[in-house]
Amino acid sequence: MIDSTVNVPPGVNEVARSYAPGTPERDELLRTLASLASQPVEPCSRVGAKDVRTGDLVPMRAPHKHALSLGAWHSAPASVMDDAIAAAREAAPGWAEAPWSTRAAVFMKAAELLTTKYRSVVVAATMLAQSKTAHQAEIDAACELIDFWRFNVGYLPRILGEQPLSGGGAWNLLDHRPLEGFVLAVTPFNFTAIAGNLPTAPALMGNVVVWKPSPASMFSTHFVLEVLREAGLPPGVINVVLGDPAALVDRALASRDLAGVHFTGSTEVFRSIWARVGAGVGEGRYRSYPRLVGETGGKDFVFAHPSADVDALATALIRGAYEFQGQKCSAASRAYVPASLWPALRAKLMDVLPTIPVGDVADLSNFMGAVIDRRAYDRLTGAVQQALADERCEVLHHGADDREGWFVRPTLVRTTDPSHPLMQRELFGPLLTLFVYADSWYEDALARCANDSEYALTGAFWARDRAAIAHAHTVLRQAAGNFYVNDKPTGAVVGQQPFGGGRASGTNDKAGAALNLLRWVSPRTIKETFVPPVAWRYPYMG
Numbered sequence: 001m002i003d004s005t006v007n008v009p010p011g012v013n014e015v016a017r018s019y020a021p022g023t024p025e026r027d028e029l030l031r032t033l034a035s036l037a038s039q040p041v042e043p044c045s046r047v048g049a050k051d052v053r054t055g056d057l058v059p060m061r062a063p064h065k066h067a068l069s070l071g072a073w074h075s076a077p078a079s080v081m082d083d084a085i086a087a088a089r090e091a092a093p094g095w096a097e098a099p100w101s102t103r104a105a106v107f108m109k110a111a112e113l114l115t116t117k118y119r120s121v122v123v124a125a126t127m128l129a130q131s132k133t134a135h136q137a138e139i140d141a142a143c144e145l146i147d148f149w150r151f152n153v154g155y156l157p158r159i160l161g162e163q164p165l166s167g168g169g170a171w172n173l174l175d176h177r178p179l180e181g182f183v184l185a186v187t188p189f190n191f192t193a194i195a196g197n198l199p200t201a202p203a204l205m206g207n208v209v210v211w212k213p214s215p216a217s218m219f220s221t222h223f224v225l226e227v228l229r230e231a232g233l234p235p236g237v238i239n240v241v242l243g244d245p246a247a248l249v250d251r252a253l254a255s256r257d258l259a260g261v262h263f264t265g266s267t268e269v270f271r272s273i274w275a276r277v278g279a280g281v282g283e284g285r286y287r288s289y290p291r292l293v294g295e296t297g298g299k300d301f302v303f304a305h306p307s308a309d310v311d312a313l314a315t316a317l318i319r320g321a322y323e324f325q326g327q328k329c330s331a332a333s334r335a336y337v338p339a340s341l342w343p344a345l346r347a348k349l350m351d352v353l354p355t356i357p358v359g360d361v362a363d364l365s366n367f368m369g370a371v372i373d374r375r376a377y378d379r380l381t382g383a384v385q386q387a388l389a390d391e392r393c394e395v396l397h398h399g400a401d402d403r404e405g406w407f408v409r410p411t412l413v414r415t416t417d418p419s420h421p422l423m424q425r426e427l428f429g430p431l432l433t434l435f436v437y438a439d440s441w442y443e444d445a446l447a448r449c450a451n452d453s454e455y456a457l458t459g460a461f462w463a464r465d466r467a468a469i470a471h472a473h474t475v476l477r478q479a480a481g482n483f484y485v486n487d488k489p490t491g492a493v494v495g496q497q498p499f500g501g502g503r504a505s506g507t508n509d510k511a512g513a514a515l516n517l518l519r520w521v522s523p524r525t526i527k528e529t530f531v532p533p534v535a536w537r538y539p540y541m542g
């Protein structure tokens with residue numbers, strides 16, 4: 001027992017390693033990549049203290065190298081979800097009663113392990129599993145996940161310290177209880193940091209969790225779990241179930257003990273989860289109203305005013321649309337450019353796009369790797385084929401090759417129709433569609449940008465004209481939960497740009513901020529009266 005007011009170190013953002021030639025981290029990363037590529041693993045479900053190996057193996061391959069096997073994961077039947085829920089329930093009382101400093105210590109240690117011993121392993125695993133370059137894997141799997149763990153721990157005492165007024169012979173307290181039941185974490189393939197954050201944020205607040213990771217990132221998930229295990233996370237606090245997503249999630253949503261869902265992924269899947277939970281609430285299935293937190297799709301914009309700096313705009317479009325093959329929820333996928341800037345911008349983009357190196361991410365000279373799987377490859381190449389046949393579109397740059405990996409080259413389409421499906425639909429790949437507006441049509445173009453999309457995740461506005469920036473703040477206010485001025489719409493940093501959007505992009509509960517952690521507690525108000533009255537008559541009664 002520690003009887004004191006415990007402080008935690010203030011959150012400081014982890015500095016990204018450069019992996020530049022000649023640095024020790026580059027050598028270490030290359031060695032780790034080679035060693036992971038030659039040691040296939042078999043991830044499996046973890047229920048309480050038990051590893052569940054079913055023998056029903058699903059192969060894992062690097063998206064950029066079909067020939068590279070990363071091993072195979074054990075697919076579990078839906079009944080294992082019931083076992084995981086039971087294990088969570090068993091662990092719940094002990095975890096809820098643990099002092100907050102004990103819970104915080106687990107995640108502080110996890111952050112430290114990831115900064116040191118496990119850094120190159122988790123970065124290399126993310127490169128191999130999700131085809132991220134060294135830089136993209138570093139800012140995700142190392143820096144962002146370390147930041148999530150450190151900053152969330154930093155918010156915890158502030159949340160707990162939020163207490164009501166006392167006086168008049170009474171003492172008032174807020175007890176930040178965990179939710180009653182378990183939280184289901186359902187994570188996407190594209191960010192190892194999000195995969196690590198969704199189950200751990202509720203756990204830090206004292207909840208028990210069942211985590212269903214994405215089949216497409218089992219390899220990197222496996223190493224994140226090793227970090228958590230070594231950090232001393234007690235068995236049963238976060239249980240992991242690998243298997244058929246719809247069957248497992250269905251089973252979890254059927255449980256009376258479902259207390260919350262922490263989801264990141266596509267809008268379509270989150271809507272279906274919401275509908276199923278809504279039906280369950282209607283039937284009185286749950287003990288309480290499950291908290292639903294979901295960060296979902298985007299159709300993120302870059303809007304250029306005629307006063308924009310074209311060189312910087314071109315760089316923002318290239319990085320914002322094509323890094324990690326455009327598979328960031330925040331990636332720029334629609335742009336609005338004034339006719340007065342288009343010739344210069346077009347020349348810049350068309351100079352650069354053919355020279356962008358795309359290939360095996362273990363070759364650190366590449367800027368892009370492969371898209372995640374055949375489904376993504378087919379979706380993107382199909383969209384390009386449709387654009388090539390569409391008279392409203394001019395395909396300015398494209399290319400794809402699936403012989404060695406799922407490679408889609410940076411793709412640029414110009415459309416004459418601002419409402420074209422390519423300006424509306426999330427394609428989740430390196431495909432940027434651009435609409436060139438007449439400068440005299442500026443206000444209409446801005447209004448189209450603000451209102452045409454069902455999504456409202458990220459967006460960027462480019463101008464040197466201060467009045468135009470002020471005006472855009474107003475017109476585009478509801479168009480993005482993360483709004484950038486003269487920057488690309490990607491690359492949010494924990495503690496600096498809390499992340500999340502509105503409309504069909506999610507519940508906007510801002511991952512990496514105290515706002516998110518508040519969703520995982522159910523406060524109890526306590527009033528203790530020290531000397532209770534003994535007379536029942538009030539003075540006004542004479």
Ligand code: NAD
Pocket residue numbers: 186187188189190191194212213214215245246249250264265266267269270272295296297298328329330426428457499500501505506
């Ligand atoms: P996805 O929706 O295919 O999968 C997300 C999770 O849901 C995975 O664990 C998956 O196995 C599971 N799932 C899939 N089908 C399901 C079903 N029928 N029932 C229950 N669960 C199911 O998304 P993805 O391809 O992994 O990730 C890409 C999507 O995630 C994009 O739409 C992207 O915009 C979004 N995303 C959003 C954010 C954000 O913060 N807003 C961040 C990252 C990704």
